[in-house]
Amino acid sequence: MVLYLFGPESLKKMLNEVETVATRNLDKWAGQESVELKDVTANMIFDLTAKKLISYDPEKSSENLRENFVAFIQGLISFPLDIPGTAYHKCLQGRKKAMMMLTNMLEERRANPRKVKSDFFDYVLEELDRGDTILTEAIALDLMFVLLFASFETTSLAITVAVRLLTENPQALQKLTEEHENIIRNRENKESGLTWKEYKSMSYTFQLINETVRLANIVPGVFRKALKDIKIKDYTIPAGWAVMVCPPAVHLNPNNYKDPLEFNPSRWERMEQKGASKNFMAFGGGMRFCVGTDFTKVQMAVFLHCLVTKYRWQIVRGGEIVRTPGLQFPNGLHVHLTVKDKQNQDPTSESTFENNTKFLNSNYAEDDFSQEHVKLDAIQAPRC
Numbered sequence: 001m002v003l004y005l006f007g008p009e010s011l012k013k014m015l016n017e018v019e020t021v022a023t024r025n026l027d028k029w030a031g032q033e034s035v036e037l038k039d040v041t042a043n044m045i046f047d048l049t050a051k052k053l054i055s056y057d058p059e060k061s062s063e064n065l066r067e068n069f070v071a072f073i074q075g076l077i078s079f080p081l082d083i084p085g086t087a088y089h090k091c092l093q094g095r096k097k098a099m100m101m102l103t104n105m106l107e108e109r110r111a112n113p114r115k116v117k118s119d120f121f122d123y124v125l126e127e128l129d130r131g132d133t134i135l136t137e138a139i140a141l142d143l144m145f146v147l148l149f150a151s152f153e154t155t156s157l158a159i160t161v162a163v164r165l166l167t168e169n170p171q172a173l174q175k176l177t178e179e180h181e182n183i184i185r186n187r188e189n190k191e192s193g194l195t196w197k198e199y200k201s202m203s204y205t206f207q208l209i210n211e212t213v214r215l216a217n218i219v220p221g222v223f224r225k226a227l228k229d230i231k232i233k234d235y236t237i238p239a240g241w242a243v244m245v246c247p248p249a250v251h252l253n254p255n256n257y258k259d260p261l262e263f264n265p266s267r268w269e270r271m272e273q274k275g276a277s278k279n280f281m282a283f284g285g286g287m288r289f290c291v292g293t294d295f296t297k298v299q300m301a302v303f304l305h306c307l308v309t310k311y312r313w314q315i316v317r318g319g320e321i322v323r324t325p326g327l328q329f330p331n332g333l334h335v336h337l338t339v340k341d342k343q344n345q346d347p348t349s350e351s352t353f354e355n356n357t358k359f360l361n362s363n364y365a366e367d368d369f370s371q372e373h374v375k376l377d378a379i380q381a382p383r384c
């Protein structure tokens, strides 16, 4: 069912819409003194996903659906003390309010069914009305909640990490910019939007996305249950035990990745880039492999295409990373964006990098990815 929304056919149709949304937003942000990238990209992605899922329009709604998800996320891993003021209480309240909004929408949709299916809710309703379905209303509402929650926080974090890494790595930015400028250069009609063929040709971009999520480790742990006794070296995990798999332990292991703390998108040239493997599980693996992987890649690739072909940027504030244990930018990543042509300056030019490098050195010389890995080691200590 989820493939109606995030399968290849649907993504092909969505490509131009994703590009229009990214272009419109970047254009708006470039007119401002600075924007906090994590927040604005989360907003952008939430609005697009919520429109596709439930035709949600923040301009027309009296309630702020995203606010409830933000409260939910902030208390997701917190001390379970349910009294007003605690993160856990806000988390429960956020989920309750978001679920209430979704339930009301479902009831309203039931009362006024649409003739033409136009969003994911319509497919869910059709499935619910089938006599032989295993889907219940409660599961359907949970699914909508999970899809909304999983879509915007993860991808906006990945975009923000990618921009920070690109800022620190001029050669990678240069290579990425060349790939995207070539796409436009080789086009017959320079004004036309991205095609699926062009999207599929972005080989360096896909390497960069893999390298970003490998280092970012946005999901620090996934859970499984041992269905039978499992022997690993001299240990046995008894049947029935819960197992927490820590992707960072795999992604930062020098036996799997040479110089694992180094941001080196080109390392993926010789590696399998799709799906999951025992050395790459940023999107999980097996039966529960992330259903939003392709959607995320479309969003990231298209956003980066629009960014590097039309804009240059400078980090003006924030950028520090902490893990609680999920990756966070506690002070955001504030960037000043300018349209390239206006400045008549290449985004990879010396002065841009000098400015950014000066900023990064002065503001978080102590806080680079290797610092984060120290923190990650602590998280990984009790790993299986």
Ligand code: HEM
Pocket (backbone or CB within 6 Å): 049, 146, 147, 150, 151, 152, 154, 155, 158, 213, 218, 219, 222, 223, 281, 282, 283, 284, 285, 287, 288, 289, 290, 291, 292, 293, 295, 296
């Ligand atoms: C950078 C972006 C993303 C990352 C790093 C990520 C990571 C993951 C991981 C590690 C899992 C596996 C959990 C497990 O194995 O137990 C997962 C599952 C899932 N993801 Fe994502 N995800 C991303 C984007 C998205 C998006 C955009 C959506 C939806 C629009 C999404 C929806 C889901 C859902 C529904 C599952 C559960 C699948 C299942 O249990 O069958 N994710 N994701």
